[in-house]
Amino acid sequence: MKKSFQFRRFSFLILFSLTFYIASCxxxxxxxKYDSDNPAPVQVNRTTYFWGLRQPVDVKTEASCKSICQITVKTNVGxxxxxxITLGIVVPQSVEYFCCPEVPIPGEI
Structure with missing residues (x-):
């Protein structure tokens, strides 16, 4: 009887851990637009505080980046x-973005 209880407890612990790790990313x-002039994205980390009541500051792009083509927001286990642990007071996120290529304006000939 004791082995059955330990096996159930161990199985529950494994199932809970797997569910936590799978659901956390x-x-x-x-x-x-799918066209981007950057081969690699620009990565920025932002943190939201107090359950979203205090929003993070805006992401400022480089002067050469006129518009953004793609944005990816990621969370991971950490x-x-x-x-x-902080009960939602601190919520960090990673943001990646790609700048769109600048389309030249045709000039007069």
């Missing part, structure tokens, strides 16, 4: 652990 990708 999330990506949100927004694409306006971000979720910080959020759970």
């Amino acid at each position: 999330a990506n949100l990708r927004i694409v306006s 971000h979720i652990l910080i959020s759970v």
